[in-house]
Amino acid sequence: MITRRAETIAKELEKLIIVGEFSNHQRLDETKLAMRFGVSRTPIREALQELTVSGLVERLPGRGVFVRQPGPVELLEMFEFMAEIEAICGRLAALRISDAALKSLRQANANCLEAVAQRDADAYYRENALFHKLIYQQSGNGFLEQEALKLHDRLKPYRRIQLHLRGRMKQSMAEHEAIMQALTNAEPNKAAIALRNHVAVQGEKFYHLMASLKATSQ
Amino acid sequence: MITRRAETIAKELEKLIIVGEFSNHQRLDETKLAMRFGVSRTPIREALQELTVSGLVERLPGRGVFVRQPGPVELLEMFEFMAEIEAICGRLAALRISDAALKSLRQANANCLEAVAQRDADAYYRENALFHKLIYQQSGNGFLEQEALKLHDRLKPYRRIQLHLRGRMKQSMAEHEAIMQALTNAEPNKAAIALRNHVAVQGEKFYHLMASLKATSQ
DNA sequence: GTTATTATAATTGTATACAAAATAGTTGAC
């Protein structure tokens, strides 16, 4: 099978941008990237094209591609959208989830609790992601699942910041409990509302998100 | 300003694929496309890369890119997703819509009615699209609006088929009326439910969609 | 000193050339 270095380069570049390797509005020099990755400009250009479509960079024709970190407004819009998407997943999953998946969900939730008890933020982060991805999957809609996963990844760095807030983990666990109950009892509306509130950026979460923006996007 | 033929080629190719110029699973020969568009393979490859990300074609590394028309399952999944997205737009728009937009919406709806009376399917199609896009916009969430527009375009050919069904237009108008009322009275849940039902593929719509699939994707 | 203008350099976009891999075709064995 052909290596397709362009594809791997796109994924690596995506990571670098999300992690914050490049500052916002920075031009991504094709030649320099080519040198850095040890390839010619061709696969670099294909990778940048891919990132353009997914919205991580912006291409100004004839002038280059530039890193495009979302500003406060767009970030809030993305979180609002994410909250609604998760609500949809919950609504559908409440009617479609399998017993096996419910069991896995309970396990992931238990692992979350354990992580909170041990103050293991990384473990919490991992199990929490699993919890949510299980719900996406159990929506029974593969297209929806993919969209949810894409957005989840896109918002990853900002969500990670939120998790480190004091007391946030315990609050989050209580919300998980409500979600679990709604799914167990096959209550679509309750599941939707619980997930929407769980993901939505409200109250103090808002201020912390704004504060984190200053650190990353400046 | 640089022409960026790759960009225009991507859009034209997208149209051709959506219209059905190529059959499903057909390999898109880079050299032939280059000849057809009068360019080299380079911009063709960039265009295909773009289409790959948006899901219209699939790239098998080393083997080429292939047209990827959605099958029945994926199509239903996309419609279900679209229904939920529109419901979200309606829920948010019910609280955020401006008076001016409400007026525009009423106008678009009136134009729809007029088109039905005149049995002008094209006019109906146009005004109906405007009606929905206004609601996307009035969700007040630009990110959501963009996602809704993308999906709307993607489902365009299939929606068009549905509109030509006997009696579908009148039924659709009644649903528009319910949507208008919910938005006018600022009732988020009613707006969401009305829009979800309006877009969802249920009952006889399902069979007609399946029937249309045989015609296009074979 | 500031602004226009021109020339130079750097960079993007496209074309072509080449390397690697997959497909198709051919030959040979059984």
Add this chain to the structure above:
DNA sequence: GTCAACTATTTTGTATACAATTATAATAAC
């Protein structure tokens, strides 16, 4: 006649070369 192995051809993926455009610097006018 069928299957396998080898060869030839086609096609993808990458590198390089060139053209078009934009950014930068230098010079001149005021």
